[in-house]
Structure formats: structure tokens, C-alpha cells
Amino acid sequence: MELESHCPTGDIEKRWENHRFDLKLVNPANKRKFDVIVVGTGLAGASAAATLAELGYNVKAFCYQDSPRRAHSIAAQGGINAAKNYQNDGDSVYRLFYDTVKGGDFRSRESNVYRLAQVSVSIIDQAVSQGVPFAREYGGLLDNRSFGGAQVSRTFYARGQTGQQLLLGAYSALAKMIAAGKVAMYNRHEMLDLIVEDERARGIVTRDLVSGKIEAFTADAVCLCTGGYGNVFYLSTNAKGCNVTGSWRAHKRGAAFANPCYTQIHPTCIPPAGEYQSKLTLMSESLRNDGRVWVPKDPANAAKDPRSLSEKDRDYYLERIYPAFGNLVPRDIASRAAKRMCDDGLGVGPVVGDKRRGVYLDFADAIKREGKARIEEKYGNLFEMYQRITGDDPYETPMRIYPASHYTMGGLWVDYDLMSTIPGMFVLGEANFSDHGANRLGASALMQGLADGYFVISYTLGNYLAKKGKNDVGADSKLAKKAVKEVEKKIADLIEIGQKGSTHPDEFHRRLGTLMYDKCGMGRNAEGLKEALEEIPKLREEFWSDVQIVGSGTELNSLLEKAGRIADFIELAELMCHDALDRDESCGAHFREEHVREDGEAKRDDENFAYVAAWEHTGDHGAPKLHKEPLEFEYVKLSQRSYK
Amino acid sequence: MSETIDLKLHVWRQSGPKDKGAFADYSKHAKGISTHASFLEMLDVVNERLVAEGEAPIAFDHDCREGICGMCGAVINGVPHGHRKQTTTCQLHMREFQNNAEVYVEPFRAGSFPIIQDLVVDRSSFDTIIQAGGYVSVRTGSAPDANEIPIPKQISDRAMDAAQCIGCGACVAACPNASASLFLSAKLAHLNLLPQGQPERYRRTRQMVLAHDQAGFGGCTNHRECEAACPKGISTDFIARMNRDVLVASLTDKDGELI
Numbered sequence: 089m090e091l092e093s094h095c096p097t098g099d100i101e102k103r104w105e106n107h108r109f110d111l112k113l114v115n116p117a118n119k120r121k122f123d124v125i126v127v128g129t130g131l132a133g134a135s136a137a138a139t140l141a142e143l144g145y146n147v148k149a150f151c152y153q154d155s156p157r158r159a160h161s162i163a164a165q166g167g168i169n170a171a172k173n174y175q176n177d178g179d180s181v182y183r184l185f186y187d188t189v190k191g192g193d194f195r196s197r198e199s200n201v202y203r204l205a206q207v208s209v210s211i212i213d214q215a216v217s218q219g220v221p222f223a224r225e226y227g228g229l230l231d232n233r234s235f236g237g238a239q240v241s242r243t244f245y246a247r248g249q250t251g252q253q254l255l256l257g258a259y260s261a262l263a264k265m266i267a268a269g270k271v272a273m274y275n276r277h278e279m280l281d282l283i284v285e286d287e288r289a290r291g292i293v294t295r296d297l298v299s300g301k302i303e304a305f306t307a308d309a310v311c312l313c314t315g316g317y318g319n320v321f322y323l324s325t326n327a328k329g330c331n332v333t334g335s336w337r338a339h340k341r342g343a344a345f346a347n348p349c350y351t352q353i354h355p356t357c358i359p360p361a362g363e364y365q366s367k368l369t370l371m372s373e374s375l376r377n378d379g380r381v382w383v384p385k386d387p388a389n390a391a392k393d394p395r396s397l398s399e400k401d402r403d404y405y406l407e408r409i410y411p412a413f414g415n416l417v418p419r420d421i422a423s424r425a426a427k428r429m430c431d432d433g434l435g436v437g438p439v440v441g442d443k444r445r446g447v448y449l450d451f452a453d454a455i456k457r458e459g460k461a462r463i464e465e466k467y468g469n470l471f472e473m474y475q476r477i478t479g480d481d482p483y484e485t486p487m488r489i490y491p492a493s494h495y496t497m498g499g500l501w502v503d504y505d506l507m508s509t510i511p512g513m514f515v516l517g518e519a520n521f522s523d524h525g526a527n528r529l530g531a532s533a534l535m536q537g538l539a540d541g542y543f544v545i546s547y548t549l550g551n552y553l554a555k556k557g558k559n560d561v562g563a564d565s566k567l568a569k570k571a572v573k574e575v576e577k578k579i580a581d582l583i584e585i586g587q588k589g590s591t592h593p594d595e596f597h598r599r600l601g602t603l604m605y606d607k608c609g610m611g612r613n614a615e616g617l618k619e620a621l622e623e624i625p626k627l628r629e630e631f632w633s634d635v636q637i638v639g640s641g642t643e644l645n646s647l648l649e650k651a652g653r654i655a656d657f658i659e660l661a662e663l664m665c666h667d668a669l670d671r672d673e674s675c676g677a678h679f680r681e682e683h684v685r686e687d688g689e690a691k692r693d694d695e696n697f698a699y700v701a702a703w704e705h706t707g708d709h710g711a712p713k714l715h716k717e718p719l720e721f722e723y724v725k726l727s728q729r730s731y732k
Numbered sequence: 733m734s735e736t737i738d739l740k741l742h743v744w745r746q747s748g749p750k751d752k753g754a755f756a757d758y759s760k761h762a763k764g765i766s767t768h769a770s771f772l773e774m775l776d777v778v779n780e781r782l783v784a785e786g787e788a789p790i791a792f793d794h795d796c797r798e799g800i801c802g803m804c805g806a807v808i809n810g811v812p813h814g815h816r817k818q819t820t821t822c823q824l825h826m827r828e829f830q831n832n833a834e835v836y837v838e839p840f841r842a843g844s845f846p847i848i849q850d851l852v853v854d855r856s857s858f859d860t861i862i863q864a865g866g867y868v869s870v871r872t873g874s875a876p877d878a879n880e881i882p883i884p885k886q887i888s889d890r891a892m893d894a895a896q897c898i899g900c901g902a903c904v905a906a907c908p909n910a911s912a913s914l915f916l917s918a919k920l921a922h923l924n925l926l927p928q929g930q931p932e933r934y935r936r937t938r939q940m941v942l943a944h945d946q947a948g949f950g951g952c953t954n955h956r957e958c959e960a961a962c963p964k965g966i967s968t969d970f971i972a973r974m975n976r977d978v979l980v981a982s983l984t985d986k987d988g989e990l991i
Contacts (some may be wrong), residue, residue: 139872142871153795153803154803154854155855155856155858155859155899156859157802157862157899158796158801158803160795160801162796162800162801163800172878172879174879210873210875212878213875213876213877213878214872214873214875216875216881216928217868217870217874217876217928218867218928219891219895219922219923219926219928219929221888221889221892221895221922221926222878222888224883224884224885224888224889226885228882228883228884228888229879229882230879246892246895247892247896249800249896252800252896252898253892260867260868261870263863263866263867264863264867264869266859266863267863273859275856275859298848327795327796327801328794328795329795361768362768364769364773364776365773366770366772366773366776366797367797367798369797369798472818473799476799476823476825477823477825479827542873543873546872592780592784594776594780638783638787638788643748644791644849646791647783647789
């Protein structure tokens with residue numbers, strides 16, 4: 089396996105422009121001869137499918153939900169970054185680039201990140217033209233807010249529903265192209281395999297989730313836009329259906345998986361309340377703009393009404409430890425600080441397991457300063473959501489928050505053109521690894537998904553198709569039929585086990601999640617990771633002998649869907665632990681407890697670990713093989729991150 | 733308030749579109765439900781108990797479980813998404829129910845939402861309506877600078893009020909005519925209010941209203957049950973606004989010129 093990043097060289101400001109000029113073009117008349125498969129219809133998938141169809145390609149798009157509009161991008165609340173500098177506060181493409189590389193703790197590619205910052209500007213233009221109702225000032229111009237990890241206001245937002253509005257924009261563009269007959273949309277379809285032959289992706293195998301029909305679809309290129317794998321932790325802010333299956337099955341067909349241990353734990357989620365908990369709900373990080381995080385100084389005050397505690401009894405620990413950034417430090421730093429407070433017995437809220445897992449996020453000062461109406465305007469829907477879930481009114485009493493799995497920076501390895509190690513298979517959005525390094529800054533996920541879908545794949549896909557031409561393997565070929573048979577057999581095997589099995593698939597998922605939070609979560613160490621690497625194969629074995637599935641494969645069957653996805657999560661978890669163990673340094677969200685600076689922060693080892701770890705699958709029971717792509721920094725000076 | 737409650741739970745079971753379907757009594761599976769659990773987490777618990785007995789779990793649509801994706805939805809004691817105002821099924825919590833409460837759960841019912849299984853219905857007719865014109869025809873890359881067209885804040889806010897529709901279909905399930913007018917009018921208002929939506933305003937209105945009617949949804953006769961059931965509190969004012977646009981559309985030709 090060769091890792092060739094194809095990153096352009098030279099002046100960083102000109103790299104993307106020069107690269108675009110070097111890319112081959114497909115002439116308009118020929119575009120309509122090419123078929124492209126897009127899996128997933130979140131921001132990356134919907135924008136890619138719409139854009140490619142507008143260019144003239146024939147697109148087949150797939151989603152597991154009942155409508156492309158429901159993909160989990162819809163749940164992003166806070167906003168989207170763009171280097172517009174509308175606020176005249178010193179922002180620039182270079183600054184967004186710099187902040188993103190630094191925020192990612194110097195584990196991303198400079199070329200990719202610079203391109204992301206450049207196209208961020210066009211994303212806002214595109215979205216506004218589609219009718220995305222971003223927040224505005226009274227003069228009619230766009231409003232901005234600041235966000236974690238940045239000292240400028242560059243975040244565009246639509247109340248607390250920015251992801252929803254951006255997705256509806258991309259979905260409307262997709263709907264237009266479906267109506268134009270250029271996109272064939274397959275709802276309630278799940279990708280279960282990638283068809284590869286002679287080093288080229290030829291198509292995919294899907295299951296119709298309603299009828300159970302297994303079918304092959306072939307195309308000249310495949311774009312995976314299947315999102316992240318945060319649900320490996322069971323309790324996460326992801327939607328229940330989010331899964332790694334598309335990425336994982338492609339990995340098993342030869343796509344390298346990069347930096348799987350880079351998983352982001354979001355600092356502002358509503359703490360878990362009990363055993364039946366099925367997911368955790370995120371409260372937008374934008375709340376940290378106006379909310380102040382604190383815990384009681386004395387553990388004896390943990391159960392008291394927070395309003396009864398005077399200022400001198402409170403520890404505003406983020407403001408104390410990080411005076412420059414205060415409550416706006418990057419996510420990983422805020423998460424670990426919260427965990428440290430709770431581990432030290434200073435947490436608040438109900439006791440879950442053995443300790444109180446929560447810290448206060450207090451709006452009393454902001455309400456006093458700006459008035460309830462202004463706070464309601466900014467965060468009304470978030471406050472409502474909090475009250476609905478917890479029964480507490482955040483206008484009256486501080487919120488309780490705790491970190492939860494939220495986003496995965498790791499993903500399938502791609503080159504500068506977003507192509508994986510399988511030629512013809514491209515990976516966009518959260519599903520790839522490329523832009524966020526070891527930690528993603530707030531409001532950058534929406535930016536990356538749309539950058540990849542609207543403004544990158546449209547150029548790079550053409551280059552590939554112009555060079556490689558048509559794929560001659562059709563859906564009725566022997567190869568495709570064999571791929572369908574294999575998937576059918578795998579499902580039949582799973583059902584056969586499932587009919588005798590006695591453990592609900594969710595039970596395996598919960599056990600996996602607890603194990604991963606414990607050993608490969610906010611803090612990791614060699615000993616714990618080694619233990620996890622012993623426990624996961626046992627869990628996997630137990631799963632494959634005792635998972636329970638009721639019903640058949642030829643109907644809507646939620647247990648079968650879950651079991652298939654959990655099987656892949658178990659395998660991924662093992663790879664995550666290998667990666668976390670191998671990366672014997674701390675960086676960004678990957679916090680190895682053995683490598684801590686004196687001030688308690690992550691201690692990077694640039695000499696030995698300034699590389700992308702890309703893992704090759706070597707068979708179901710083989711050890712994964714590590715390939716390294718070295719990271720070089722010409723523009724951003726490697727430094728220890730400091731937000732103090 | 734006690735920490736757990738028992739429910740007298742009745743859930744609609746229907747194996748497929750052609751099956752007649754009936755309520756099944758799951759009271760014995762719905763005991764000891766935590767009041768902090770969400771309604772869907774209650775169904776999860778019931779399902780785990782059903783599966784442990786070798787029975788097929790109740791099929792229901794759900795995804796984000798935070799009230800934004802619009803995938804979940806059931807009629808709970810006769811009310812789409814249950815009795816709590818402006819709350820999706822996934823955000824309804826069991827603290828809203830009394831101990832030993834009688835709870836009936838059934839799918840969103842409308843001719844244009846065929847039942848797939850149990851509580852799962854096919855809402856693809858909503859996608860069809862959007863495909864008829866719920867977009868601004870702007871190609872990727874051709875957009876002017878985002879601040880080139882100032883939009884008065886109150887107009888932008890009003891568009892946002894409409895745009896936050898999650899497309900769940902509760903408005904249809906609540907309407908005695910099974911009309912999707914609230915959904916349709918919200919989509920129209922979002923784009924028709926904004927300057928970007930003006931060039932296609934009347935064409936969009938004509939085409940989307942036609943698609944709505946062709947999908948078999950009924951007409952609006954001002955019961956306003958939709959507004960009461962809408963988890964996002966979308967106002968029926970948008971229906972009035974739509975009717976004005978329909979009137980103007982009927983007076984203009986294809987090019988938007990007054991006849």
C-alpha cells in the first residue's frame with residue numbers, strides 16, 4: 089500500500105488554484121456518460137450529489153433514513169466558520185488556516201487545511217443564495233458569533249439550527265436535481281459492501297431496509313459520505329442510526345483507515361440520567377460564549393442549590409486556568425478539565441456510577457448583562473431543549489453539562505483529491521480524516537462537509553474520470569453477482585446465529601461503549617489499551633455466538649440492522665485501540681496519560697509522531713498494518729498549544 | 733413524583749401495508765419505566781423485553797432523538813407526538829405521564845402516508861413536494877457575495893420561523909382532511925419571503941401546490957389542528973400567506989406577468 093498524498097507544493101496561497109489548473113477536465117458532453125454513486129446525504133453527500141449532477145454526471149444517491157433531509161448533519165447547532173472578515177476584527181484565510189492547524193494540534197496537512205479556509209468563503213455565498221436564513225443584524229447584513237478556539241467572530245449561524253438550515257439548503261439543491269432526473273435517490277438503503285476489481289472501485293452492494301433486497305449498483309466512481317463513527321461509544325451525540333459500516337466494509341476491501349484514535353469528546357452535553365439512556369444530547373458549544381463554567385470549591389456543596397452558593401464558593405476553573413481564552417478554550421481542553429473536576433470529586437448533579445458527572449454552565453451574568461430577551465434570541469431553542477430533557481429551567485438555575493462522544497477526526501485515508509487508497513473511491517466529510525488533525529474546532533465540521541461536497545469533489549472527480557475512463561463492470565456482471573451473494577450469505581449467517589442467540593444487540597453495544605469510554609475515551613494509557621485489546625476480541629467472539637435476532641432478512645428488521653452495525657463497531661474499536669496504543673504521545677483529543685505537560689496539558693512528540701497513521705486491513709484475524717504519512721509544516725510553526 | 737411508573741400500554745401492530753393491523757396490549761412489558769426516560773426510550777425498554785420473549789420488536793422510525801431530524805413520530809393518545817406542546821415524540825419524557833396511565837400509540841394516519849410496518853409510515857410524498865419547486869435554482873459556484881443583498885432582519889427571522897419545519901408529518905396526521913398545508917406553506921414562505929426566492933416565487937407556488945394535491949393530501953379548511961400538533965410551533969399564518977401567493981399566481985402567466 090502506497091500513501092501518496094498528491095499535495096501540491098509551492099506558495100500555499102496558490103496551491104489549490106495551481107492544482108485545479110493541473111487537473112484534467114471532462115468536457116460537458118462527456119460528463120453525462122459517467123455514473124457516480126454517492127453514499128450518504130448529509131452535508132457532504134447532499135452537496136456532492138447535487139453539485140455533480142449539476143455538472144452533468146448521472147448520480148445515484150443512497151441514504152439509510154426515509155428521506156435525505158434527515159441525515160445527522162441536521163443536528164449541528166452552533167454554526168459554520170468562514171474567513172469573511174465581515175466583522176473587521178482581523179480575520180483572514182490565513183488566520184482560519186492557522187487556527188485550524190493549531191486547533192488540530194499539528195496533526196493535519198497544511199495544504200488541505202489552507203484549501204478548506206479558502207473555500208469557506210464561497211460556502212457562505214452559496215448557502216445564502218439557496219435561501220439559508222442565517223442570522224442578520226438590523227442593517228440586513230449577516231451576523232457572526234465567536235466560537236471555541238478562535239479570537240475572532242467568524243461563525244455564521246441560523247439560531248441554534250445551523251446544521252438543519254445548511255442541510256435543507258443542500259437537500260433542496262439535491263431535490264432540484266432529482267426532479268431534473270440527474271439524481272436517482274434511494275432512501276432506506278444501507279451500503280453493505282464495496283465492489284472492487286483490478287484496483288478500482290466498481291460499485292456498492294446495498295440492502296433495501298424495507299424489503300431486505302440485496303442489490304449491486306455499479307458506477308464509474310464511488311463517493312462515501314457516510315459520516316463519523318462516534319457511536320462506537322454507544323452513548324454519543326450522534327443519531328441512533330449513525331454507523332461505520334460503509335467506511336468499515338470499504339476498509340476491509342483495501343481502503344486505509346487513518347488516525348482512528350482521534351475521537352472528539354464534546355464538553356457541553358446533557359449528563360446521562362440512567363441505565364435506559366439511549367443517547368446523549370449536545371448543547372451547542374456556542375453556549376460557552378455567554379455561559380460561565382464552574383464547580384463548587386468544596387465537594388460538600390455538590391448537592392446544594394447552585395444559586396445558594398456565593399461567588400467565593402465557586403471555582404470558575406476555565407477562567408482561572410486559561411485567562412486568555414477562558415470559557416472558549418478548545419473542546420478537548422474543556423472536556424478534560426471537566427472530567428478532572430469530576431474525578432476530583434467536585435462534580436455536580438445526580439451520582440451516576442460512582443461519582444457526580446456534571447459541571448455548571450451558568451447564564452446568570454449574561455442574563456444580567458444583556459437581558460433575558462437577548463439570551464433567549466441567541467439560545468432560546470437550546471434552553472427549551474434542556475428544560476424538556478432535564479425538567480430544569482436554565483433561565484433560573486445553571487445548566488449541568490458533561491462531555492460526550494461527538495465527532496471523529498479519524499476516518500478513511502484520502503489524498504489531496506479526497507481519493508482513498510482504492511482508486512475510484514472518494515471519501516468526503518466526517519468520513520475522511522483529512523482536515524481536523526487530532527482535534528476539530530467548533531463550527532468547522534459543517535464547513536468541511538460542504539467544502540468537500542460543493543467545491544472540492546467537483547474538480548477532483550473529473551480529473552480521475554478523465555484519466556481512467558468508464559468502468560466496464562456492470563450490475564449484471566459476474567463480479568457484481570458474486571458480491572451480492574457474499575452479502576446475502578453474511579446476512580444469512582448472522583440470522584442463523586441470531587435465532588439461537590440470547591443477548592440483545594444493544595447489550596453488546598452498551599458493553600462495547602462502556603469499555604471504550606473507559607479505556608479509549610478522554611484519557612488513555614498503555615495498560616488500559618492493552619486490556620481493551622484483550623477484551624474486545626472476547627466480546628467479538630461472544631457476539632458472533634450469542635447475539636439475538638428475531639425475524640428474517642426479507643423485511644424491515646431493526647435488530648438485523650443493529651447487529652450488522654455493531655459487528656463492525658466491535659472490529660473498529662479494536663483498530664482504535666491499536667492506533668491509540670501505537671501513538672505513544674498526547675495530541676489534541678488523543679490524551680495519553682503517560683504524556684502530560686507540567687501544566688496538565690497534552691504533550692506532543694513531534695520528533696516521533698508527526699505523521700498520519702494509516703492502517704491497512706490484513707484479513708479478519710490478522711494484525712492491522714501501519715503505514716505512515718509524514719506531516720511537514722512549512723507555514724505554521726510547530727509549538728505547544730497554549731490557550732492560557 | 734415517583735421515579736418509575738407503570739403504563740397500560742397499547743401499541744398498533746401491523747406487519748405490512750396489506751395487513752389489517754390491531755392494537756396489542758403491552759402493559760406487562762411497560763412496568764417500572766423511569767420517569768426520566770424519553771418516550772422512545774420507554775419503547776426501547778418494551779422492545780428489549782419483547783425480544784427477550786422471542787417476539788418481534790415494535791418497528792418505529794427514529795434517528796437523532798433530539799427533536800430535529802423529523803424521523804420519529806407516533807400518535808399518542810390521539811395526538812401526534814403526544815400531548816406536550818411543541819415537542820417531538822423523542823423529546824417527550826415519561827415524567828409527563830401519570831402512574832398507570834392508559835397510553836395508546838399508533839402511526840401517523842393519512843392516505844398519502846402508507847403504513848410500512850407498525851408505527852413506520854412512508855412520507856416520501858413530502859420529498860415529492862419539495863422536488864416540485866422547494867428550492868432556489870442556483871448552481872454551485874455561481875453565487876454572489878453573501879452580503880451583497882441585505883435582507884431586513886425581520887424578514888430573515890420570519891423566513892427562519894418557517895424554515896425550521898422538520899418535515900415530520902404531524903400536521904398531516906392531525907388534520908381531519910389529511911392536508912399537508914402547514915408543511916407546504918412553511919416551505920413556500922421560507923423561500924417566497926426572501927429576495928433570493930423572488931424570481932421563482934409564483935412558479936414555485938403553483939408547482940408545489942399542484943404536487944401537494946396530486947400526492948393525495950386534502951385541502952385546508954382552517955381547523956388549525958396542524959399548528960397545535962406542530963413540534964416547531966409553525967404558525968397557520970403561513971397558510972394564509974400561501975393562499976395569497978396562490979391567488980397572485982393564478983393571476984399571472986408563466987413569466988410572472990399579470991394576466
